[in-house]
Amino acid sequence: MRFTKDHEWVSLDGDVATIGITAYAAEQLGDVVFVETPEVGKSVTAGEGLAVVESVKAASDVYAPLSGEVLEANTALAEAPETVNQAPEAEGWFAKVKIADASAYEALMDRAAYDAFLETL
Template identity: 80%
Template sequence: MRFTKDHEWVSLEGDIATIGITAYAAEQLGDVVFVETPEVGKTVTAGDGLAVVESVKAASDVYAPVSGEVVESNDALGDAPETVNAAPEAGGWFAKLKVSDVSQVEALMDRAAYEEYLGTL
């Protein structure tokens, strides 16, 4: 897994990146009550809004950590948004992208660097 300073994670298999938010982000949001996932076929550039998460505390955008085309959305989150809190780095993923440049993933922080970054917050 790779991580962003905006607390998104990316898991890459071939040229397909699964994207979600970290456990830290889910904890900061509090109880997630609504998730809007992107439409399949949508093309995003790194930094674009990818999904929306609403919790009892706030609504937040989830940003695309890499560029690509949405090939799958986790529609199950519509009926079970609490999955984002229960399993943020597993079943609580938002979308899968066909990545246009896999080197974008490699440029993100690994877990050790992300943990170090969290220590500065």
């Protein structure tokens, strides 16, 4: 698994990246009450909006950590947005994206680097 400074996580299986938000991000957001996932087939660019997650208080953008094409969205979150709080780095994933450049994945932070980054916040 790899991480971004915006608190997204990515796990890679072949050329398919599964993307979600980290446990830290879920804790900061508080109770998630609504998730807007991307449409299948949409092209996403690294650093641009992929999904929107909303707590009682506010809406927050989830950015695409990598560029590619959306293969699948976690539509179960529409009925059960609380999954993002309960299992942010597992069942609470947002989208699966077919990526063009696997080297971009390696360039993201690993767990140790992300944990060290959290220490600086």
